[in-house]
Amino acid sequence: MNLILLYTSDFIGPHRVRLDGRRLRHLQEVHRGQVGEHFRVGVLNGLIGQGTLIHLDQHSAELEVRLNQAPPPVLPLRLVMALPRPKMLKRCIETIATLGVKELWLINSYRVDKSYWSTPLLHPERLHEHLLLGLEQSGDTRLPRVEVRKRFKPFVEDELPTLAHNTRALVAHPYNAAPCPAPMDTPTTLAIGPEGGFIAYEVEKLEQAGLQAIHLGPRILRVETAVPVLLSRLFPLPV
Numbered sequence: 001m002n003l004i005l006l007y008t009s010d011f012i013g014p015h016r017v018r019l020d021g022r023r024l025r026h027l028q029e030v031h032r033g034q035v036g037e038h039f040r041v042g043v044l045n046g047l048i049g050q051g052t053l054i055h056l057d058q059h060s061a062e063l064e065v066r067l068n069q070a071p072p073p074v075l076p077l078r079l080v081m082a083l084p085r086p087k088m089l090k091r092c093i094e095t096i097a098t099l100g101v102k103e104l105w106l107i108n109s110y111r112v113d114k115s116y117w118s119t120p121l122l123h124p125e126r127l128h129e130h131l132l133l134g135l136e137q138s139g140d141t142r143l144p145r146v147e148v149r150k151r152f153k154p155f156v157e158d159e160l161p162t163l164a165h166n167t168r169a170l171v172a173h174p175y176n177a178a179p180c181p182a183p184m185d186t187p188t189t190l191a192i193g194p195e196g197g198f199i200a201y202e203v204e205k206l207e208q209a210g211l212q213a214i215h216l217g218p219r220i221l222r223v224e225t226a227v228p229v230l231l232s233r234l235f236p237l238p239v
Contacts, residue, residue, distance in 0.1 A: 097134025
């Protein structure tokens with residue numbers, strides 16, 4: 001936890017918060033916090049700053065906070081991703097939040113096993129939990145938006161053309177595709193397929209929606225690896 005995320009309900013005064021539960025345990029067991037110690041804090045969807053630990057016991061921790069910094073810049077990306085298998089989904093959600101993606105669309109695909117859609121990880125509270133872990137890791141406060149679409153064709157035909165309009169629209173595909181373009185800080189729509197990739201019919205539909213097929217070279221990557229590699233190739237490194 002590189003950032004302690006705060007909620008408006010934590011405030012017991014204009015500049016004072018009280019924490020319990022998971023965040024308290026993290027202060028006690030990982031940080032081994034001591035009264036007077038400083039921690040990086042931020043309000044969910046708000047400012048970042050510093051918190052000074054002023055009270056700690058087995059039931060709660062209290063911090064005096066000063067919030068005076070904007071969160072890191074958002075990545076200008078709309079990410080469309082075929083639903084990964086549950087174990088990979090958890091890692092992908094946290095990675096996406098860590099890297100600054102603020103809009104994620106989870107969609108169906110021929111190679112997405114039907115059982116994946118029954119995973120508890122898709123419940124809003126579980127998605128929220130893993131998004132928060134990603135934000136804490138990266139020191140961000142802006143919560144990503146996640147949309148779920150269980151039918152491929154209606155999404156690609158009815159929604160994706162509008163979403164991709166006036167953006168750099170791409171689909172990652174290892175075959176018959178152009179090389180990954182140079183990094184640009186420009187609004188981008190990126191589609192990533194499941195393990196094994198989108199089938200030919202799906203790539204055709206995605207191209208009809210305005211997306212250009214691109215590849216990363218001869219190596220075939222797992223989804224959880226492809227996501228950070230693609231984002232690091234498509235956008236300039238932050239300074």
